[in-house]
Amino acid sequence: MRQVAASFKFARRETFTRYQNGVISDSGYKSIRHLSDSLLLFDRWYPSQKFIAHTINAGFFFVMRVREKWNLDVDRIKTQGDVVLRYDGQEFSVRVLKVLLSSGETKTLLTNLNSQKLPIGDAADLYFKRWGFETAYDLLKSKL
Numbered sequence: 001m002r003q004v005a006a007s008f009k010f011a012r013r014e015t016f017t018r019y020q021n022g023v024i025s026d027s028g029y030k031s032i033r034h035l036s037d038s039l040l041l042f043d044r045w046y047p048s049q050k051f052i053a054h055t056i057n058a059g060f061f062f063v064m065r066v067r068e069k070w071n072l073d074v075d076r077i078k079t080q081g082d083v084v085l086r087y088d089g090q091e092f093s094v095r096v097l098k099v100l101l102s103s104g105e106t107k108t109l110l111t112n113l114n115s116q117k118l119p120i121g122d123a124a125d126l127y128f129k130r131w132g133f134e135t136a137y138d139l140l141k142s143k144l
Contacts, residue, residue, distance in 0.1 A: 039063065039113075041127060047110065052094065053087040056112055063111045063118070063127050074108060080120050099124035 040055065042064035055062050068075060073083040077096040085092045097109040097120050109123055118126065 039126075041129070049085045049087040049092075052085055052110070053090060053092060056092055057090075061111070061113050061117075063109055063113070063123065065127065066108050066110055068108070070108075074110070077108075080115075097123045099127075 039061045040063075042062060044065040044067050047064055047066045047070055052062075052064075066074060071083070071085075074096050077083070077098060080095065080097050082093050082095055085094055092112075094110045094112055095114070097111065099107050099109060099120070101107060101124065107124070107127075109127055111118055111123070
C-alpha cells in the first residue's frame, strides 16, 4: 500500500482536514484522481451519504469513523456487517466495523473494503495510523 499524505480542497476554504455543512466539490477529488484505488482515512467530521457517494464514485477506498446516532442502521450492527446507504438515486453498500480500543471504548468505522482486504482485527490499527499524518500536517500548517 502506498503511503501518501495529501491536502486538497473540497470547496472554497475547506481543506482535506475539515469538511463542513455537506459541501463537496468534485475538484477536490480531481486534484488527487491519479491516486484512485488508494485508501483514504477520514475522521468523524466527514461522514454523510453524499460524501460517501462521491468518494466511491471517484474510485477511492476509504475507512472513516462515524459517531453514534449518525445512522440507525449502522448503530444496530453489533460487531460487523453491511448497510446500504442511498444518495441521489444510487445505493452503496458499506461495511460497518465496531472496534474495541484498549481503553474499553468502542469506535464505529465504515469502509468499502471487504473482509479479505481489511480484516476487522486490522481496522483499528490502520485507522489510527492517520494520527501520524494529522500531527505532521498540523506541524507543517501551523508551525512552519
